[in-house]
Every structure is written in structure tokens, then in C-alpha cells.
Amino acid sequence: MSSPPVPALFTDLYELTMLQAYWAEGMTAPAVFDVFARKLPPGRNFLLACGLEQVLDCLEAFAVSGQDIDYLRSLGTFSGDFLERLRALRFTGDVHALAEGMPLFAHEPLLTVEAPMPEAQMVETAVLNLLHYPTLVASKGQRVVQAAGGRAVVDFGARRAHGVDAAVACARALYIAGYAGSSNVEAGRRYGIPVAGTVAHSYVQAHATEQEAFERFAAQFPGTTLLVDTYDTLDGVRRVIELRQRLGERFRVGAVRLDSGDLGALAKASRALLDAAGLGEVRIMASGGLDEHVIAALLADGAPIDGFGVGTAVDVVADRPYLDAAYKLVAYGGHDCGKLSPGKLSLPGRKQVFRRYENGLAAGDTIARHDENLPGEPLLECVMQGGRRLAAGRVGLAEARANAAAQVARLPAALRDLQPAAEPYPVAISDALQAAQARLIAAHPVGGC
Structure with a gap:
């Protein structure tokens, strides 16, 4: 399903x-504009491209309404002819x-827009916004997936995401990154993401006893996951065991969820109780304050946790909440352009990125001019032509998710480790692109086109 339309006036006044x-x-x-990150966020070895579908939806549907025009006229800033x-x-x-789902590195174009200058300029704000957050979240989420080591991870962050739209976009990005699903029902409806959930402390508190709450909820949803830490985690596990022993198949539980306390110690104790009772099939799920580092530490300590519910730290990207991304003019009227100010130098002209592989693994990238033919796989594809999406721009969510898994594995x-790589991934600039940049600098010693 397509994303909701982006208002045409979701733009900056300038x-x-x-x-x-x-x-x-x-x-x-x-005009040609590139979207790229000037540098990777600290502690990240790569970024994961995400948000393209939303950008293409936005561009295809772009239209300024009569109400938009009326509002702009009321500002008294614009001429009637312009409106x-x-x-x-x-x-x-x-x-x-x-x-x-494609990994990328600093200065590599995530997306390039080529259109008449007014069109290309008008969509800057929307394009940056629609790529920035999903790419940031997918990059963080992929680290969580790596830390979980094949165990299921579910997005629990809707209530603390920075807005309703952000929560839905986050669920989509995390599914591409490798999450098993989301608790966000709207994300499931809109994108077909598997939805998953357990039960809240309030349900347990609303019943006379924890045992009563467990029995009644499991009767409604056989095979469910029960939250066992409302009062005392291990007592909660014991109640699950007691109910199973008393009611047999009339009380079927798929997992218990731990949401507080020392998750590692509680998981070990819970596993011991369940196994001793012959309930080895009952899984243990953990949630509460998790991120990739906490998950990695739990598993390194041998915590027998089968799945994770991860929310706040990922949905708001707590450790690196923004990306130094830019939308920069690189060509106009057939001539190269570039920003030349110190610290914000941009590469001129439309580009291609070539990725070389050795023994099945990525060995280095080269950022080149678009018409070069260099060793490696060209990564940038034409996904829209003449304002209409091409086949390469009609990739489904399942295909994007599979692409992310395959490309990260390469x-x-x-680079897949949670710690910064001792040596950064090599990204070179082709001789032809370096020469073009040198010509631009020579022609404009103080910057500009």
C-alpha cells in the first residue's frame, strides 16, 4: 500500500x-541534486538505505491545491503569475x-534527482525528510538484528516514537532491516508487516489475581505470550507452570515475557523453572530498555532469551538521533556544480557508485562520474523517468527486506560488528571525478557554480 500523500507545502519557505x-x-x-551523508554517525560502520518508496510516492503525487495557493497568496510574498x-x-x-536495503557510506549518493530546476528545488525538503529518518532507523535496527544473532526482534516503539507518522515509518524501516514484525497495527495494515503483541501490566492489575489474568487471557488467545513481571517475575513463571500442570492443553502458552529487573539472571532462572516442569517449548522473550549493546551483553553472558521486543532506543535512535545528510546541486544546465566551502565540499556532476567484491565480500567502493565504466557492480539504478516510476522503483517490502539481508551479509x-571497524571501509573517488572537482575549484576559488 502506498504511503499517505505528502502535502505540497511540506517545504521550506526559501x-x-x-x-x-x-x-x-x-x-x-x-538541474541535478544528490542526497548523501557527509559522514557516518559516530560508531557506525555503514548506513542502510531506506525510504525510497515514500520518496517516489511523493514525487508521483506532487500537486499544489487551490487551498495551498490561497494560503500562499495570503502571505503577500508571491506574485500572482508565480502562484x-x-x-x-x-x-x-x-x-x-x-x-x-543497500549499505552505503559517506559521500555516496543515496539518491539523485534530475529535473527542471524549479521542480528539483521544490521537492528538496520532502525528499530529505523522507529519506533521513528511515535510513537512520534502519541503520540502527540492523545493528539490533545483528546483536540478536538470529533471534526474533519485534518493534515495540510506537508509543514513544516522535509522532504517529514516525512510528509507522519506523516499523517499515525496521522490517526492512530484519525485524520479525511490529506491535504497530497501522504499520501492519498499511504495509503488510507482521504484527505481534503480548499483554500489558494493566490487564494483570485489573484482575483479582495474576493467576486469574493468565488463565483468562490464555483462554482467549491460546499459545499467547504472557507478561510475568507485574509483581514478581519468578512467581509469575511459577504461576504459568501451575496453570499448565492443572489445566493441561486448556492452558497453552507460547512464551513468557520479562520486562524488568536483571533480565539475564531472570531469564536463566525462568528457563530452569520451565525446563524442570517439562515446558521446554515455552520460549522466553525480553523487553524493557533494550538496544544492540544490551542485547549483545545479555547473550554473551548466556542469557537463554529467544526473542526481543525493542522500542524507545531504536525508534528515536537515542544514541545518534540525526544524520548529517544533504541535498546538494551538482549540475545545472549541463555544467558541473559543487559546494566548495571548507568541511562541506561536494562532488560535482551526476555520479555512479561501483562496488567491488573479493571472495564474495565487498572490498571497496568507487564514486565515479555517471558515464564511467569501472570494475564492480554499479549501485545506482534509474527508478523514475519523466516523473513516472520504473520497474526498479516498484520493489515490494519483502524484496527490500531480502535485499537488506543479502547485502549486509556481503x-x-x-563492518557488521557493533564496534567501530579498525579500518574504515575503502571508498575511493575516480580519477575522472577528481579531475572534475579540480576544474571546479580552479574556476571558482571561493565556491559556487
Whole structure:
């Protein structure tokens, strides 16, 4: 299912003031903009591309409504001629992008927009927003999946995500990153993500006894997961055992969930109790304050945990809550452009990224000009042409998820580790691209096009 439409006025004011100036000056030649990260967030070895589907949905549906025009007219900033031209504006450009689930590194284009300048400029804010958060979340979520070592991870973060739209986008990004599902029902409805859930402390508290709550809930949902830490975790596990021994198949529980306390010690004690009672098939799920580092530490200590519910730390990307991403003009009217200011140097012209593999693992990338043919796999694909999505831009969620798993598996082990790699992944700039940048610097010693 497509994402909800992005309002045409979800943009920064200066995009509109620039549009009026562009049109007044006749500056409507083709422009090329790159989306890229200037650097990886500290502690990250790579990023995971995500959000492309939402960008393409936005570009295909872009239209300025009559109400939008009325509001802009009320500001008293824009000319009548500009507003009429804006009313007719649609996106008719091309988009080249990395497939969702593709690992990427600093300065590599995640997406390139090529369109008449007013169109390409107008969509800047939306494109950056729609790529930034999903890529950030998927990159964090993939680390959690790595830490879990094949155990199921479920997204529990909807209630603490930064907004309703963010929670749904997060669930989608995490599913691509390898999560087994989400507690977010709207994400399940919209995208077909498997939904999963247990039961809250409030349900247990609302009953006269914990035992009564367990028995009644399991009667409604056989094979469910029961939350056992409302009062005392191990007493809760014992009650599960007592009910199973008394009621037999009339009381079927798939798992118990631990949500507080020393999760490692409680998991070991719970496993011992369940196994001694002949309930080895009852799994143990943990939640509460988890991230990749906590999960890795629990498993390294031998905690017998079968699955994890992870929420806040991932949904808000607590350790690295933003990405230094940019949407920069790299060509206009057939001529290279680039930002040349110190610390924010950008690479000119439309590009391609080539990834080389050795013994089945990624060995290095080269950022090149788009018309070069270098060793390795070209990563940027044309996903939209003339404002209409191509086959490469119609990749389903299951395919994006499978692509993420396959591509991450092709990274060297050091990059998949939670710790920063001793040596960063090699990303080179082709000779031709370096020469183009040198020409630009020579022509514009103080920056600009």
C-alpha cells in the first residue's frame, strides 16, 4: 500500500522564494541534486538505505491545491503569475537511487534527482525528510538484528516514537532491516508487516489475581505470550507452570515475557523453572530498555532469551538521533556544480557508485562520474523517468527486506560488528571525478557554480 500523500507545502519557505526567482530569471534548465551523508554517525560502520518508496510516492503525487495557493497568496510574498505557475507544477524528472536495503557510506549518493530546476528545488525538503529518518532507523535496527544473532526482534516503539507518522515509518524501516514484525497495527495494515503483541501490566492489575489474568487471557488467545513481571517475575513463571500442570492443553502458552529487573539472571532462572516442569517449548522473550549493546551483553553472558521486543532506543535512535545528510546541486544546465566551502565540499556532476567484491565480500567502493565504466557492480539504478516510476522503483517490502539481508551479509565481518571497524571501509573517488572537482575549484576559488 502506498504511503499517505505528502502535502505540497511540506517545504521550506526559501524553496518557494527561490522558485519565484528562478522563473522570473528563466532558470528552468535541467538541474541535478544528490542526497548523501557527509559522514557516518559516530560508531557506525555503514548506513542502510531506506525510504525510497515514500520518496517516489511523493514525487508521483506532487500537486499544489487551490487551498495551498490561497494560503500562499495570503502571505503577500508571491506574485500572482508565480502562484499560477506553481498551481500547474508537477514533477517530471528522473530519479536514480540505491535500492532499499543497500549499505552505503559517506559521500555516496543515496539518491539523485534530475529535473527542471524549479521542480528539483521544490521537492528538496520532502525528499530529505523522507529519506533521513528511515535510513537512520534502519541503520540502527540492523545493528539490533545483528546483536540478536538470529533471534526474533519485534518493534515495540510506537508509543514513544516522535509522532504517529514516525512510528509507522519506523516499523517499515525496521522490517526492512530484519525485524520479525511490529506491535504497530497501522504499520501492519498499511504495509503488510507482521504484527505481534503480548499483554500489558494493566490487564494483570485489573484482575483479582495474576493467576486469574493468565488463565483468562490464555483462554482467549491460546499459545499467547504472557507478561510475568507485574509483581514478581519468578512467581509469575511459577504461576504459568501451575496453570499448565492443572489445566493441561486448556492452558497453552507460547512464551513468557520479562520486562524488568536483571533480565539475564531472570531469564536463566525462568528457563530452569520451565525446563524442570517439562515446558521446554515455552520460549522466553525480553523487553524493557533494550538496544544492540544490551542485547549483545545479555547473550554473551548466556542469557537463554529467544526473542526481543525493542522500542524507545531504536525508534528515536537515542544514541545518534540525526544524520548529517544533504541535498546538494551538482549540475545545472549541463555544467558541473559543487559546494566548495571548507568541511562541506561536494562532488560535482551526476555520479555512479561501483562496488567491488573479493571472495564474495565487498572490498571497496568507487564514486565515479555517471558515464564511467569501472570494475564492480554499479549501485545506482534509474527508478523514475519523466516523473513516472520504473520497474526498479516498484520493489515490494519483502524484496527490500531480502535485499537488506543479502547485502549486509556481503559486507566484511568487521563492518557488521557493533564496534567501530579498525579500518574504515575503502571508498575511493575516480580519477575522472577528481579531475572534475579540480576544474571546479580552479574556476571558482571561493565556491559556487
